[in-house]
Amino acid sequence: MPPRDLLIEHLHNLQDRHGGLYPAHLSALAAEFRLSLSEVMETASFYAHFRLLKDGEAAPSAVVRVCGSPSCVLRGAEQLKATIPGAVDAPCLGLCDHAPAALVSRVPVREATVESVMAALMVTPPPPRSSQSPSPLWGGVGVGDRPRDAILAELEASGLRGMGGAGFPVARKWRTVAAQPGPRLVVVNADEGEPGTFKDRHFLDTAMDRVLDGALAAAWAIEAEAIYIYLRDEYPDLHDTLDAAIAALPPGTVPVHLRRGAGAYVCGEESALIESLEGKRGLPRQRPPYVAEVGLFGRPTLVNNVETLYWVSRILEDGAESFAKHGRNGQKGLRSYSVSGRVKIPGVKIAPNGVTITELIEEFCGGMEDGHHLAAYLPGGASGGFLPAHLQPPLAFGCIEEHGGFIGSAAVIVLSQADDLRAVALNLARFFAHESCGQCTPCRVGTARAAEILEQPHWDKPLLDDLSHVMRQASICGLGQAAPNVWQSLLRHFPEVTA
Ligand code: SF4
Structure with a gap:
């Protein structure tokens, strides 16, 4: 009998093969996992990416999802969706710097047009890319040559805070989990779904070895017995690469398990993510207890975001000072800003923590798009609220709350006088x-x-x-x-x- 936490993986496998999930599939899974049919149904029906089909109903040969987030709508996503028969609306696909974006089955389409979507429908998804070499810092040994206390002290000195949205001090979180009785686990949250956020995609695409290093360092520091990576299903291309990179980790490395999300924004919330990792619906848990005490499979669990682990790797290699010496307008460190909307050069910008919106646009994004001037912006995606152009607080944790918003994962959507x-x-x-x-x-x-x-x-x-x-x-x-x-x-x- 497979463990319950593999239920969602099995649902994916069946759907990948058959184009959807038929009643016989769900019954077979119920028997295999020794669950009731209703337990399998409630998991399958919770997630947007699972297609429940009736007997005799034809499975679609391909699914076209057109991103419906504000950055894509500004660039014509609604008109695009209306012209593609059968296209469905998708919450943010994490391609805001290439708006409008679409996902054709497993193929992301940037700057999508009717023609490019139709072309994607004709191609077979590309095979997995070859894996990147694991970094020499931690990969391959599963243990470090640096004392655990020294690692925690380095992170503490850096002032690094969690980049998933809450901004909790990283070293304090690690110490809290390490103080719990083992066995302990590490979870990598790669389920960014905040409209306007695409930094996990960026870091996994450009620095996957760093992210894995950070996760392995975390596992070493808190003496975790395994790492679980929860990757959103909207990033099938990254799934293949990550799978290959994990397979390339040398023998003796702490076990790393890769799991797919299934199209639920709420699973970016850490306790919902843990429920999903356990093969259930992604329902956030009541707290306390916190996941640091009672997390995945009831064990103390350290949950860190992809970007956080990237910076962990950088700080452990370059030293805390190399990170902490940056910062602007009274803030410390570096961070990413996912910038989209009416700027000349959208993208993930690595900038001093605490830049203002005008500094970010002028120094890192090439200025506003021609014919547009800054009217408003969302500093933290959908959750962070709107700010008017004249309010220029540092874009940093704790600096936006007085204006009725927050920075969250720093999904900065820039709006102009032309936008409604x-x-x-x-x-x-x-x-x-x-x-x-x-x-x-x-x-x-x-x-x-x-x-x-x-x-x-x-x-x-x-x-x-x-x-x-x-x-x-x-x-x-x-x-x-x-x-x-x-x-x-x-x-x-x-x-x-x-x-
Ligand atoms: Fe679910 Fe309540 Fe969270 Fe809303 S606030 S997503 S209903 S747990």
Whole structure:
């Protein structure tokens, strides 16, 4: 009997082979895993990427997903989707710097047009690329030649904070998990789904060896017995490369398991991600206990984002000072900013932590697109709220909250005078309503109700205030707590467009 945590992998394998999941597949899995059919069904039906088919129903030969995030909509994604028969809307595909983006079965299409999507439908997905060489720092030994305390001290001196969105100090998190009784586990969160975020893709594409090094260093430092990497299903090209890179790790390395997500934004939240890794629906857990104490398979678990582990590797090689000496406007360190929207050169920008929006646009993005001037921006994707151009706080943890937003994973979407802020807000409100796991009423009902209100010509401000208050106070996880930033920030900073 295979372990329950492999259920989602088995669902993927069947769907990859048959184009969807038929009742016989689900029954067979139930028998194989010794689960009830309803347990298999509830997992399969939770995830957007699983297609449940009826007996006799033809499986599609290919699926075209067109990204519906704001950066792609600004570049014509809706018109593109309307002209491709059978195309479905997808939450952010993590290609915001190549908008509009599409995913044709397993083939990402950048700067998508009808012609390029049709061409992708004709090709067989490329074979896995050859793996990159594991870095000499940690790969191949599974143990370091540096004392664990020295590693933790180096990270502490660097001031590195988690780059997944919450910004928790990395060394403190590692110490907390290391202090729990073993066995312990490391989880790599490669499930970025925040509209506007594409840095995990960038780091895995350009520095996979660094990310693996960071994960192996974490496993060494907290004496973990295995590493689980949870990669979003929207990155099939990276899955192949990562699979090959893991296979190339030398014997004796701590076991590294690669798992696919299945199209659920909420699984970027660490406790939902852990539920998903266990082969279940991605429902965020009530806390306490925290995953550092009771995480994957009930074990103390260190969850770190891809970018965080990249910086861990850099800091352990170059020293804390090489990282901490950077920074601007009172902030320390380096970080990535995923910049998309109305700039000349969108992309992942490695910049001093704490740059302002104007510094970021002018120094790192070649300025605004011709004919556009900065009108507003989202500093932290869908969750981080809107800011007007004249507000220029450092783009760093703790610096945006006073304006009603936050930096999160630094998904910076730049908007100009040509953009309809209400339409962007409605897009994001619908996104949250779609992605709410439905587990708690304030979020399930609040996100849906807010989207309905935002569709109206006149927004009911008292009702939105009321909804926002309840959602922030009573939602279990960050999705429901942060969703109101979308409309509340617009009401606060752009009263003229919300009147
Ligand atoms: Fe699910 Fe929303 Fe509640 Fe989070 S806040 S647990 S996404 S219903």
